[in-house]
Amino acid sequence: MQLSRKKNIAGALAAATCSLLGQPAMAQEAQGSSETPWQFDTALLYYGETDRVTAVEGVVGVSKDFGDEHIFSGKLVLDGLTGASATGAVPQPYAQTFTRPSGNGEYQIGAGETPLDDTFRDTRVQINGQWTQPIWNDYRISTGGQLSKEYDYLSVSVNGSLARDFNQRNTTVSAGLSYAFDSIDPEGGRPVGFSSMPLRGNYASDDSFRQAFDATRQDGSDSKNTLDLMLGLTQVINRRTIMQFNYGLSLVDGYMTDPFKMLSVVDDGGITSDLLYEQRPDSRVKHNFYWQTKYAMDNGVADVSYRFSTDDWDIHSHTLDSKLRFDLSDNTYIQPHFRYYQQSAAEFYRPYLMQGDALPDFASADYRIGEMTAYTLGLKYGILLKEGRELAFRLEYYQQDPKNAGFEAPGVLQDLDLYPSVKAVIAQVSYRF
Amino acid sequence: MQDLSSSLAWRGDHFCGRFRAMASPCELLIDCQDEILARRILDSAISETRRIEQKYSRYLPDNMMAQINNGQGQPVAIDDETYRLLQFANTCYELSDGLFDITSGVLRRAWKFDGSDRLSSAEKVQALLPLIGWHKVNLDEKTLSMPPGFELDFGGIGKEYAVDAVAKLAMQIAPKHSVLVNFGGDIQVTQPRAAQQPWQIGIEDPNRDDHALKLIQIRHGGLATSGDARRFLLKNGIRYGHILNPKTGYPIVGAPRSVTVAAEHCIQAGMLATLALLQGPDAKDFLEAQGVCYWICE
Numbered sequence: 097m098q099l100s101r102k103k104n105i106a107g108a109l110a111a112a113t114c115s116l117l118g119q120p121a122m123a124q125e126a127q128g129s130s131e132t133p134w135q136f137d138t139a140l141l142y143y144g145e146t147d148r149v150t151a152v153e154g155v156v157g158v159s160k161d162f163g164d165e166h167i168f169s170g171k172l173v174l175d176g177l178t179g180a181s182a183t184g185a186v187p188q189p190y191a192q193t194f195t196r197p198s199g200n201g202e203y204q205i206g207a208g209e210t211p212l213d214d215t216f217r218d219t220r221v222q223i224n225g226q227w228t229q230p231i232w233n234d235y236r237i238s239t240g241g242q243l244s245k246e247y248d249y250l251s252v253s254v255n256g257s258l259a260r261d262f263n264q265r266n267t268t269v270s271a272g273l274s275y276a277f278d279s280i281d282p283e284g285g286r287p288v289g290f291s292s293m294p295l296r297g298n299y300a301s302d303d304s305f306r307q308a309f310d311a312t313r314q315d316g317s318d319s320k321n322t323l324d325l326m327l328g329l330t331q332v333i334n335r336r337t338i339m340q341f342n343y344g345l346s347l348v349d350g351y352m353t354d355p356f357k358m359l360s361v362v363d364d365g366g367i368t369s370d371l372l373y374e375q376r377p378d379s380r381v382k383h384n385f386y387w388q389t390k391y392a393m394d395n396g397v398a399d400v401s402y403r404f405s406t407d408d409w410d411i412h413s414h415t416l417d418s419k420l421r422f423d424l425s426d427n428t429y430i431q432p433h434f435r436y437y438q439q440s441a442a443e444f445y446r447p448y449l450m451q452g453d454a455l456p457d458f459a460s461a462d463y464r465i466g467e468m469t470a471y472t473l474g475l476k477y478g479i480l481l482k483e484g485r486e487l488a489f490r491l492e493y494y495q496q497d498p499k500n501a502g503f504e505a506p507g508v509l510q511d512l513d514l515y516p517s518v519k520a521v522i523a524q525v526s527y528r529f
Numbered sequence: 530m531q532d533l534s535s536s537l538a539w540r541g542d543h544f545c546g547r548f549r550a551m552a553s554p555c556e557l558l559i560d561c562q563d564e565i566l567a568r569r570i571l572d573s574a575i576s577e578t579r580r581i582e583q584k585y586s587r588y589l590p591d592n593m594m595a596q597i598n599n600g601q602g603q604p605v606a607i608d609d610e611t612y613r614l615l616q617f618a619n620t621c622y623e624l625s626d627g628l629f630d631i632t633s634g635v636l637r638r639a640w641k642f643d644g645s646d647r648l649s650s651a652e653k654v655q656a657l658l659p660l661i662g663w664h665k666v667n668l669d670e671k672t673l674s675m676p677p678g679f680e681l682d683f684g685g686i687g688k689e690y691a692v693d694a695v696a697k698l699a700m701q702i703a704p705k706h707s708v709l710v711n712f713g714g715d716i717q718v719t720q721p722r723a724a725q726q727p728w729q730i731g732i733e734d735p736n737r738d739d740h741a742l743k744l745i746q747i748r749h750g751g752l753a754t755s756g757d758a759r760r761f762l763l764k765n766g767i768r769y770g771h772i773l774n775p776k777t778g779y780p781i782v783g784a785p786r787s788v789t790v791a792a793e794h795c796i797q798a799g800m801l802a803t804l805a806l807l808q809g810p811d812a813k814d815f816l817e818a819q820g821v822c823y824w825i826c827e
Contacts, residue, residue, distance in 0.1 A: 105624040106792075106801065106819040112620040113797045116613050117693050264723040324590075333701075335563035 128163050134160045135484070138256070146519045149179040149216060165236070169226040177220075180212035181314035184357040184461030186448050187211065187512045188368055195293055197356050198284035199309040202296060210516050220246045234261045238272075251278045257326070266332040272323045281317035284354040288312050289375030290455055293358060312373065320350025320378075336392045340401040344384035346407075352376045359461045360448045366507030374460040382407040396422040396429070411465060411467060414440035427481070433474035433492065441467040441501035447514055450506070463515070470494065474522070490524040537564070537571055546571035550578045551688050553713030557699070558730070560707040560722045570702050574695045574710070581691045585614075585683045587634070597673060598680045604672040612670050618686065621800055622663045628662045628807040629800070632675070633775035634682025640780070642730075642760040642771040654778035661775050689753055689799035692717045696795070709747070710795075716752040717795040753799035755806050756787030756826070772806045783810035791822040 137157035144150045153175035161167050176329060183194070185205075192205045196215055205211045226240030236259045244251040257272030280286070291312040299305035325345045332338050353376040361370040388401035403415040414437070421431040442465040444458040475493030498515040505514060535548035544567035546557040553716055559567045584593045597605050607615070621629040635657050639649040659678075666675040675681075683690075692710050696717035699708035707722040715733045722728065727746035732754070745752075760771040762780070769780035788805045792798035801819055805812040816823045 104818050105804070105822065106797075106821060108620065109797050109800055110625055110793065112617050113693075113794045116617040116690070116796065117697060117794060118613075335561065335566040 118124055134158055134243050135528065137526065137528045139524055141522065141524040142474070143522050145179070147180070148212065148518060149181055151175055151177045166229040166398055168225070168227055171223070173220070173222040175220050177216065177218045179216055180214040181215045181216045181356070183211045184359055184463075185211040185371060186362065186366075186368065186376060186461075186509060186514055187506050188358040192368070193295060193297065194297055194371070195309065196284075197282065199306065199313075200284075208512060210513070216356075218246050218248075220244065227249070233330060234265075235259070236261075242276075248282045249278065249280050250277060253277070253322075253359055255324075259328075268330040269326075270326075270328040270330075271495075272324075272326040272328075274322075274326075276322040276324075277319060278322070278350070278369075279317050279319045280351060280355070284317070285313035286318060286351070286353070286355045287373035288314055289353065290372045290459075293371040293373065318351035320348060320352060322349075323347045338390050340386075340388045342384070342386040344382075344386070346380075346382040348380040348382070350378055352378060352380060354460070354462055357460060357462045357479040359446060360461055361451050362506060362509065363451045364450050364506050366505065366509035366512075372449065372459075374461055374462065377409065377458050380407055380409055396420065409465070410443035411441070413437065414435070427479060429478045429480075431478070433472065433476065435470075435472040437468075437470040439468055441465065445501060445504050447500075448509070463496075463498040466515075467499040468496055469499065470496040484528070485529040486526075488524075488526045490522070490526070492522040494520040494522060535571060535575055537568055539564075544571075546574070547577050548563040548578075550575070551582050551691060551712060553688065555713070556709075556711040556730075557695075558711070558728055559699075559703070561703065566703060566706070570708060573698050573702060576804060577695050577698050578691050578712075580696050581687065581694060584610075585687050587680075587682060587684075590797070594681065594683070595676075600674060602677045604674040605666075606671060607673050609670075611673075612668075614683065614686065614690065615668055615673065617796075618683075619663070619668065621686075621804070625804050625807060627663070628774065629685065629804060630775040631683065631685065632661050632663050632666065632679055633773060634684060635660045635680050636773045636775070636778055639778065640762075640771075640773065642762055642769075644759070645762060646764040648762060648764055648769065649778075658778050661778075664793060685803055686796060686799065688712050689715050689796040692753075692795040693751070713718065714752075714754045715795050715799060716747060717750050718747055718751070721749050750791060750793050751795035751798045752789065752791050753795050753802055754787055754789040754801035755799065756785065761786075770806070772795050772803075774807070781807060781809045784808070785812050785825045785827050787826045788812060788816070789824040789826075 135158065139153070139155045141153040141155070142151070144154070150438060153173060155171065155173050157169065157171040159167065159169035185192070185194070186210055187210050190207050192211060193202050194205065194211065194213070197213065201422040203214065222242065222244040224240060224242035226238060228236060228238040230236050237257070238259070239256045240254070242251070242253045253274055253276035255272060256273035257270055259268055259270035261268050294305060294308040294312065295329070296305045299308060323346070326342060328340065328342045330338065330340045357374045359372050359374055360368045362368050362373060383406050385404045386401065388399070391398040399421070401417045401487055404413070406412045415435065417435045419431055419433050422430050423429045442460070444456060444460060445466045446459045447461055447466070449455070449459060472492055472494045474490060476488055476490040477487035478486055496518040498517070500515055535546065537544055537546045544559040544564065545562065546559065546567065548555050555578060557571055559570055561567060583589060586592060587594055589595060593607070593611055597607070598642040618631045636654070641647070641655055660680070666673065666679070692712050692715050696708065696710045696719050699710065699718045707728070708719045709728045709730065710717045711730055716730070718728060727748045729744060729746055731744050733743070757771060762769040767782065768785065769782065770784050772781045772784055773779065775780050784806045788802040790798040790801040790805070792801060801816070801821060805815050805823070808815040813825060816825070
């Protein structure tokens with residue numbers, strides 16, 4: 097008995113307790129929250145539009161909890177895009193010729209076909225990091241930055257937010273601010289707004305064509321500034337339900353024209369007489385209202401959200417998104433996804449311009465700022481593996497249906513599809529470890 | 530036997546669920562505002578406690594314990610949970626140099642700690658000693674066999690194990706809410722409360738024998754008490770507490786009346802408290818050497 101009196105057996109007993117209760121040895125040192133290992137989220141995504149853009153994207157996300165809610169998260173995204181995108185020009189009953197955005201060469205579009213620019217090719221690298229930590233009683237701050245680089249585009253942003261918990265953490269109120277600076281320097285330069293696209297066939301020599309093309313170009317790069325303000329409220333309704341409300345104000349100032357988009361100028365018969373590069377306003381004020389509810393069921397999660405967005409370009413949009421996760425077993429789940437989107441056309445959206453009409457201040461035929469509806473139907477299947485690892489597969493169908501925002505098509509345009517649908521398939525494999 | 534009734538009440542900032550099992554008042558304090566959740570935790574706790582009690586109670590005819598104790602020297606099939614409990618008991622036996630021995634329950638036949646001066650006779654005790662000795666028990670993952678006449682008794686670990694098992698279950702059901710499990714003073718808290726305030730509970734004051742409650746505060750981890758101020762014999766001025774030495778068959782003399790220990794898990798705390806009592810007058814030295822928080826009642 098003298099032997100065991102001085103002997104420290106607490107450690108051995110703790111180990112025996114662990115094997116009895118089946119808890120990891122780490123629980124022994126748990127006092128408050130403790131450091132967790134790095135967690136990685138990786139994904140490979142394929143996005144393919146019928147006859148248009150194809151994108152492949154790789155994502156590596158990392159996050160780490162350094163203990164006491166000091167959390168770092170970061171992400172590296174690499175994507176490659178190839179394919180063709182709609183230029184804004186209208187189809188014609190005959191083949192059309194267009195000058196490439198660089199001014200080097202031309203491309204033909206067949207009779208009745210939607211003009212697509214098939215030189216669309218880009219690689220994007222994006223990296224971001226975010227740090228979150230409590231500062232004093234019930235307050236948390238979060239700050240981060242992001243850098244995104246494409247061949248002709250650079251975007252840098254910083255953000256910061258402050259959140260406060262109330263009511264035993266059942267209520268969280270947050271306010272955040274972010275600033276982004278984007279710089280664009282497109283291949284072949286930025287077109288002068290509403291300048292006419294020169295075609296090689298109308299010039300006697302390469303030199304005279306080049307001179308005319310250069311006259312449609314502005315020197316150097318341009319930029320835009322974006323300031324975002326966000327206010328959020330998260331409320332735990334009960335053990336099963338959590339609700340979130342956000343308001344966002346976005347102020348954008350600078351170059352927002354798409355240098356690759358144009359408008360057809362048509363006569364009363366619907367025949368193209370000229371092609372003009374588009375011109376958009378250089379300021380935009382946007383309001384976002386967002387509501388999300390997550391409801392935990394006995395064997396799954398329902399996640400429903402609605403967003404209303406409105407801006408001074410007159411684009412008003414509604415987004416309804418729902419994901420329903422059903423646990424098939426202890427470690428597999430299936431998650432159907434449905435998203436519906438509807439937007440009204442920008443005030444300066446024109447599917448084409450009429451010959452003889454005075455030029456408006458701004459105009460764009462980009463279908464993405466026209467009236468449209470879109471929906472997504474998808475299914476995700478996830479397998480939860482040991483130690484928090486997860487393997488998931490996602491397959492979705494996406495369709496955009498541009499609509500006529502009340503323009504009466506002249507002549508031949510009545511028989512052509514001015515608002516073709518865009519159909520895409522999205523496939524993703526993701527692995528968290 | 531069992532009182533099947535249970536109650537759930539709102540107490541200002543938490544729910545309090547109560548039921549009786551294992552011959553103790555059982556209490557759950559649940560740090561949430563959701564009654565459905567609290568009810569679910571309480572119901573699960575009750576069924577888990579009853580499950581453990583019915584499996585290992587010495588008083589039931591057909592359970593795991595009865596099969597083991599009626600083995601008559603033959604191997605008895607055991608399940609994984611039983612194996613883990615026996616492994617734990619084995620570790621405690623080794624760590625205590627044989628002082629903690631789950632075969633020593635048979636000594637109950639010789640001793641009644643009723644506050645009188647009736648010590649057991651030497652013959653009675655001697656007759657029982659051959660039926661004691663964990664080292665004579667053969668254990669592997671699937672079977673257990675012990676000499677005829679041997680009996681196992683989980684009295685020293687069963688209730689604490691149930692407290693930890695219920696706490697683990699509560700953690701699974703409500704990973705974000707603090708739950709305090711209190712079975713007659715053996716306590717486990719699943720995690721600190723949301724606002725970091727301590728749980729306040731009354732436990733029986735071991736310094737008094739009138740069931741008076743002493744208020745204590747606990748934030749996390751486990752707490753357990755060994756010893757019972759009301760169970761002793763007194764003869765010629767010597768107090769014989771109810772903790773028996775399995776090697777001699779006699780009560781440990783000079784031990785504190787009770788010892789309370791705080792540790793990460795209830796069963797750990799309970800075992801440290803029991804092992805301390807088994808050290809007799811050296812209980813305090815033993816506890817000091819363990820580097821744990823403890824309270825001794827002399």
